[in-house]
Amino acid sequence: MSSQDEIFSRKSAQARSARMVETIYGCKWSLTVYQLLANGINRPGQMVRSVEGLTTKVLNECLRKNMEFGIVERVAHNEVPPRVEYAITPFGEKFIRILDGLEKLQSEIASER
Template identity: 80%
Template sequence: MKEQGKIFLRKSAPEKSARMVETIYGCKWSLTVYQLLANGINRPGAMVRSVEGLTTKVLNECLSKNAKFGILERITYNEVPPRVEYKVTEFGTKFIRILDELEKLQSEIESEML
């Protein structure tokens, strides 16, 4: 008997985007930062004051990680004292929609377990 030719190649996970989702979910403050930005709080000092338990050091690490991925954009104003704001990029908007869908999926899974 002849073996039939294989039609499909092994499918692997999208490496970069999967790693990005894992990294962002691994940062317990990223989702909170997105929520703050959605509510118009875009300055780091205001973010720290708005969330109990959030420190400046941890926030700066989270913001720089998100900026490195292209999810957030850092805007620096040439003023004294210096002013920095963050905004969600166009890519970040798409990425956050994916996170929202994952959250909906989690809710469905939890409701099915009841």
């Protein structure tokens, strides 16, 4: 068999990574949360106050999804009153770079039209 006769198997998207991208892009607040965290706004109350239209319920749901995927981590401080902060994980930093690449690709597609 020559190299030109090589047979390739069908390639499909990895189920978990495809679901992760779809879920995060489907959540209209995830990208905003990443932007808040990048700007040092890491406490839930401060996040809600910083973005018009963002509610505590929606923020908690968004953060929970991101924690399930390992993109964001919850840091609970042992203090009175309790203090909770959120941070991007090392995996999350890699994932956000991929999202940035998708955004750049979308900008290139839009500029070609």
